[in-house]
């Protein structure tokens with residue numbers, strides 16, 4: 350097969366490039382990833398004959414210890430396919446009130462599936478209490494929705510849910526007849542930090558969604574994994590949602606590259622986040638809790654009312670941050686290195702008048 354080389358102008362980063370702390374979704378495909386994409390053998394995935402999509406799905410299923418997988422366009426579509434595949438109209442999903450499926454997915458399960466959401470208080474460490482889970486499960490009574498699914502998350506705003514926490518929640522739900530879904534958008538970050546396999550973290554979980562387009566560095570895509578019959582239902586729903594793609598092997602090739610090359614390196618992002626946190630802690634005016642920095646996210650508080658000024662100062666210095674309030678999230682990822690962190694700290698020091 351002919352190999353396509355990628356013109357340098359698409360790879361080399363220019364001096365003027367912005368330093369982007371907004372999210373790990375902003376990563377650009379690396380040279381190796383672009384090479385894999387450019388040279389991907391493709392078919393038509395709606396006919397099921399795109400070899401790269403099939404390869405990615407097999408790889409993802411194996412990595413997460415489940416029977417089957419489905420390549421989907423986004424984490425939101427992945428969760429939605431899962432929730433609609435688990436539940437019928439009038440069923441209820443128990444989840445955390447800070448979890449993405451409840452707060453950031455446009456209420457998809459309710460809008461498109463007539464599924465109720467029962468949000469439970471999310472603790473500061475990202476967990477939800479097992480007692481609250483059991484208490485919120487409805488009796489078999491025609492007055493009530495049918496409790497059907499527990500939807501967990503890992504990591505939760507950068508915070509790790511360890512084996513014990515996940516297994517306890519899953520056991521309680523299973524004993525009461527529920528299925529369990531894991532929104533594992535950043536499950537790889539949790540696994541790397543715990544020095545555990547992703548599959549070990551989801552042993553007791555029925556279905557898992559993993560984002561390829563966050564810390565793993567793919568431009569597009571997530572994978573949903575679970576039992577064969579569940580994935581078959583999710584496949585139909587993906588079609589219904591307009592998520593059936595054609596020569597998506599180009600994207601799946603990026604996903605395969607990400608799973609092969611970008612999991613272990615998440616450790617670098619975690620170390621960079623801690624390094625950045627320690628530097629930030631020395632700046633009067635910035636408040637953060639170091640012990641809250643577990644993976645690649647840092648939350649800082651800056652003086653009340655200064656967020657607009659701070660944001661535009663950063664932008665002027667070619668630094669992009671999300672600063673809609675005094676509470677700011679900074680995320681490390683594969684396009685952030687120590688040099689960029691040092692530059693950021695230097696700029697912060699002048700903003701806060703430290704010489």
Ligand SMILES: *Cc1c(COP(=O)(O)O)cnc(C)c1O
Pocket residue numbers: 422423424425426428449450502504532534535560562571
């Ligand atoms: C990003 C994210 C999603 C959704 O992913 P998109 O690809 O942005 O739709 C779902 N859950 C969590 C926890 C996320 O961080």
